[in-house]
Amino acid sequence: xxxxxxxxxxxxxxxxxxxxxxxQTTPTATIDYEGEELTVEAAPGEQISGxxxxxxxxxxxxxxxxxxxxxxxxxRLEATVxxxxxxxxxxxxxxxxxxxxxxxxxxxxxxxxxxxSGQIVPCTSDCTATPxxxxxxxxxxxxxxxxxxxxxQVRQGETVEIPIAVGDRERVRLSIGSDRTNYRLNATVTDxxxxxxxxxxxxxxxxxxxxxxxxxxxxxxxxxxxSETTLSDGLDxxxxxxxxxxxxxxxxxxxxxxxxxxDQSESTDAPEPPEATTSTPPLNxxxxxxxxxxxxxxxxxxxxxxxxxxxxxxxLLGLARGGRGE
Numbered sequence: 001x002x003x004x005x006x007x008x009x010x011x012x013x014x015x016x017x018x019x020x021x022x023x024q025t026t027p028t029a030t031i032d033y034e035g036e037e038l039t040v041e042a043a044p045g046e047q048i049s050g051x052x053x054x055x056x057x058x059x060x061x062x063x064x065x066x067x068x069x070x071x072x073x074x075x076r077l078e079a080t081v082x083x084x085x086x087x088x089x090x091x092x093x094x095x096x097x098x099x100x101x102x103x104x105x106x107x108x109x110x111x112x113x114x115x116x117s118g119q120i121v122p123c124t125s126d127c128t129a130t131p132x133x134x135x136x137x138x139x140x141x142x143x144x145x146x147x148x149x150x151x152x153q154v155r156q157g158e159t160v161e162i163p164i165a166v167g168d169r170e171r172v173r174l175s176i177g178s179d180r181t182n183y184r185l186n187a188t189v190t191d192x193x194x195x196x197x198x199x200x201x202x203x204x205x206x207x208x209x210x211x212x213x214x215x216x217x218x219x220x221x222x223x224x225x226x227s228e229t230t231l232s233d234g235l236d237x238x239x240x241x242x243x244x245x246x247x248x249x250x251x252x253x254x255x256x257x258x259x260x261x262x263d264q265s266e267s268t269d270a271p272e273p274p275e276a277t278t279s280t281p282p283l284n285x286x287x288x289x290x291x292x293x294x295x296x297x298x299x300x301x302x303x304x305x306x307x308x309x310x311x312x313x314x315x316l317l318g319l320a321r322g323g324r325g326e
Contacts, residue, residue, distance in 0.1 A: 028114065029050055064076075064093070072211045099119070145244060161201050175187075188226060
């Protein structure tokens with residue numbers, strides 16, 4: 001009887017890890033559209049909707065990226081899966097160039113689960129974008145070129161404004177990064193309205209990619225990117241040098257500062273004692289489906305299967321010894 005039991009246990013041990021791994025199904029999604037392809041207007045309040053097999057309450061990202069190197073852009077819209085499995089991502093696309101091809105990607109847990117090509121079309125109604133407001137005070141001294149905010153902080157995936165005092169110069173150069181950090185951006189900032197100041201927006205998502213990393217907050221000012229390091233994996237969370245230089249090729253160093261890029265899970269504020277909380281964590285492309293669940297996909301499933309196998313082998317050896325003892 002015991003000789004028949006041992007092979008049965010062996011078969012069970014082989015099956016259980018496979019079941020544990022196979023139970024982790026890959027999520028899927030589809031993007032809704034009418035006609036031959038997905039179209040969105042270059043307008044505020046545009047929506048991209050679809051369906052997914054992810055559970056209700058799951059947060060995901062719809063990434064919109066230009067398919068044309070002549071008109072590069074990158075947008076990330078956030079959405080939450082509804083009870084019926086649908087999602088709707090809403091965002092301001094008024095600054096995107098019409099008649100430009102793009103790819104929309106549904107991203108969950110840092111993995112693209114759906115792709116759909118599309119086209120940006122001209123706005124037909126409600127085309128007035130919400131005026132862009134700056135969170136940077138304009139009342140800083142402009143007597144001399146300077147970086148009024150010597151330490152600028154930003155979390156990965158977000159944008160931050162960098163104020164610059166130009167003084168009586170029409171143009172200055174801003175350098176971000178160094179050889180030490182394997183990333184460097186050199187840009188020329190032009191004070192277009194002669195007020196002695198300029199505020200530029202730094203987009204950490206676009207850093208090292210085709211989309212513009214720096215852009216002027218004031219429409220009268222201009223930013224020209226002279227050179228930028230290409231990054232394949234995005235901007236690392238670390239400290240980057242900020243250097244303000246004269247506009248010449250060998251311009252004099254006018255001011256220095258630091259750009260601090262935090263990991264998505266880190267806070268840009270001073271650390272505080274931990275508290276018990278049930279609040280929803282910040283949304284990013286690696287956010288799991290639930291804040292309390294355990295994701296056993298991939299490596300996790302293999303780990304569970306391996307542990308089951310080890311326990312089973314131990315039981316098998318015990319039974320074998322027991323059989324010999326009889």
